[in-house]
Amino acid sequence: xxxxxxxxxxxxxxxxxxxxxxxxxxxxxxxxxxxxxxxxxxxxxxxxxxxxxxxxxxxxxxxxxxxxxxxxxxxxxxxxxxxxxxxxxxxxxxxxxxxxxxxxxxxxxxxxx
Amino acid sequence: xxxxxxxxxxxxxxxxxxxxxxxxxxxxxxxxxxxxxxxxxxxxxxxxxxxxxxxxxxxxxxxxxxxxxxxxxxxxxxxxxxxxxxxxxxxxxxxxxxxxxxxxxxxxxxxxxxxxxxxx
Numbered sequence: 289x290x291x292x293x294x295x296x297x298x299x300x301x302x303x304x305x306x307x308x309x310x311x312x313x314x315x316x317x318x319x320x321x322x323x324x325x326x327x328x329x330x331x332x333x334x335x336x337x338x339x340x341x342x343x344x345x346x347x348x349x350x351x352x353x354x355x356x357x358x359x360x361x362x363x364x365x366x367x368x369x370x371x372x373x374x375x376x377x378x379x380x381x382x383x384x385x386x387x388x389x390x391x392x393x394x395x396x397x398x399x400x401x
Numbered sequence: 402x403x404x405x406x407x408x409x410x411x412x413x414x415x416x417x418x419x420x421x422x423x424x425x426x427x428x429x430x431x432x433x434x435x436x437x438x439x440x441x442x443x444x445x446x447x448x449x450x451x452x453x454x455x456x457x458x459x460x461x462x463x464x465x466x467x468x469x470x471x472x473x474x475x476x477x478x479x480x481x482x483x484x485x486x487x488x489x490x491x492x493x494x495x496x497x498x499x500x501x502x503x504x505x506x507x508x509x510x511x512x513x514x515x516x517x518x519x520x521x
Contacts, residue, residue: 292443331405331492331512332444377443387432387496388457389510391443 291315292380294392302400307365309395311378318380323352323363326375373399405513407493413519414483422478422516426495433476434510435468436492444492450476483520490515
């Protein structure tokens with residue numbers, strides 16, 4: 289029973305274009321959502337997060353959108369750069385256990401030059 | 402070093418063997434987490450420490466798994482009588498606090514590179 293789903297195992301985007309990574313969740317009790325980025329042979333690194341009281345959070349080239357009614361969030365990267373090629377994980381947590389992250393399976397993003 | 406370190410980076414064990422995986426968190430970080438990541442999946446929570454206290458071990462898959470952090474810094478994850486299904490990458494993370502920070506912002510978890518365990 290996957291509570292956080294990333295349905296696209298991989299995504300290929302041209303350099304300079306927008307990359308959109310999607311994530312769906314089933315548990316309406318989740319109140320904090322995060323995106324992590326992972327390069328091969330390294331641990332995940334935190335990228336951006338959003339609280340359930342917001343619908344958008346922006347940090348430079350990265351923007352996360354949250355649609356609570358659809359239980360969907362997305363990460364937009366614009367413009368995409370070659371260094372963005374990595375696996376992106378969506379994760380969620382809830383206040384009762386706000387340290388325990390529930391992760392999606394990840395989406396491998398490939399930026400083509 | 403400034404980051405979370407884990408050792409060994411790779412471990413091959415024969416089925417039935419005991420293994421011990423080490424995590425050195427960032428100095429001063431109160432919280433420490435262990436995750437298991439199977440191939441093609443996201444990390445799954447195993448256990449959480451606040452200083453030396455193991456506050457949550459609900460994710461440990463069986464009583465063959467044991468974690469400790471006796472002095473509130475270095476942690477060891479021990480797996481007894483390893484099975485093939487234990488093959489995975491074991492990730493350790495640390496953070497200043499846990500969950501929401503004092504201002505309601507998130508206490509970022511910093512991850513180590515992981516230990517890849519292969520059980521033959």
